[in-house]
Amino acid sequence: MSDRFEKGMNILKITNKEIIEQMFDELKDISPDLGRFVVEFPYSEIYTRDGLDLKTRELITVAALTAMGTAPTQLEHHINAALNVDNSPKEIVEAIMQMSAYAGFPAAINGINAAKNVFKEKGLLPVK
Secondary structure, eight states: OOOOHHHHHHHHHHHGGGGGHHHHHHHHOOOOOHHHHHHHIIIIIIIOTTSSSSHHHHHHHHHHHHHOOOOOHHHHHHHHHHHHHHHHHHEEEHHHHHHHHHOOOOOOHHHHHHHHHHHHHHTOOOOO
């Protein structure tokens, strides 16, 4: 196991340990290297940089995925990760709401629905 892989896995265990096995299982029969790349690049090289803490990085990721509007599964995973690194449901909702001005209402509504799915699963509704 490479140092980059271990470093990335350590971040994934903090942010979203619930999906690690699922991610590798989904890719193992078609592109196992893609799972390794995900661990070694964003989680090892980006998430561990100085300058931002994990809480801020996950909130930014939620905003970016909301704005993209093309990655609903990953958005839910990162909403979960944002909760795991001490973002509150209200902070997550506000980050998604902010995207309505920059990505449009459909993207923000889809983002809110993704958040609602995660919050409902975790018993965090209604958001106060």
